[in-house]
Amino acid sequence: MPPEVIRHLSQDPVLAAIIEQTPAPQPAFTEWANDLYLALLESIVSQQISVKAADAIFRRFRALFADHYPHAAQLLKLTTEEMRGAGLSGQKIDYLRSVATFVSAHSLDRAYIDTLTDEEIVQYLLPIRGVGRWTVEMLLLFVLDRPDVFPIDDLVIRQRMMRAYPDQTTGLTGRALYKVLHQIADAWRPYRSTASRYLWQWKPDAVPAA
Structure with a gap:
């Protein structure tokens, strides 16, 4: 320190x-430091469950994709039954689809996000269903490593x-x-x-x- x-x-x-x-x-430090999209998906999967359970569900969720990466277009094509099979609740499925829809129309590129203030990032991401201020602040702290959150x-x-x-x-x-x-x-x-x-x-x- x-x-x-x-x-x-x-x-x-x-x-x-x-x-x-x-x-x-x-x-x-987080392995998602340069992939805010993936970090958002993981944060939603992790909501209100243990770290162990979240890790297991997120692994099964990523296994639904050929390269284990939940590309937005592919995510939106998954059926509810396929996603439930990974252990996701109906509400979280809706939230993950909301992230995929958002990233299809808005940039989550780190180079762009880094130009925004903390509050601008909060307001930018709040329209995503399932993403509240607390979720964004955790991303600011543990993914983007902002110093004054x-x-x-x-x-x-x-x-x-x-x-x-x-x-x-x-x-x-x-x-x-x-x-x-x-x-x-x-x-x-x-x-x-x-x-x-x-x-x-x-x-x-x-x-x-x-």
Whole structure:
């Protein structure tokens, strides 16, 4: 982890304690780094199921294609029965078809996506059925490796922040809670992605944050 990032984040004493207690997160490398289309398909397959189950279903899904790559035109020709045979639910089949339809008319080329801001990417991908802000933020973090993403819609992030900052968050819910969490995270700019990775990896039940 670059020392200048740690120095900046450690200006927040609570986060400094978390960083001190927590092993450095691994780099946000993914084999789909240059294939946002495939990353979107995988993210949809992975929704609300275990990593092990998602990996198995995604392998069976890719095996439906001659070269194990779900080209959009070929995906759209698959029958519902064929896709169900890979272990996909009806809803996820609809979502995968939505990704294929989107990529048939819009670019997901990394060279183009890299010209967009984080928020522009969110708005660009939200029209795809099954893709919400949280899904896009995970892609920003773990596929595109954007440095300043704050995934406030992630339940674990909110829970860890409430645990780490009880004086500011106790009793708050809804918009009031979101406002305070954003205010806390503002101090982490422009490295909110790294702060978020530390929060995910932090074990609050093992060692107190402060």
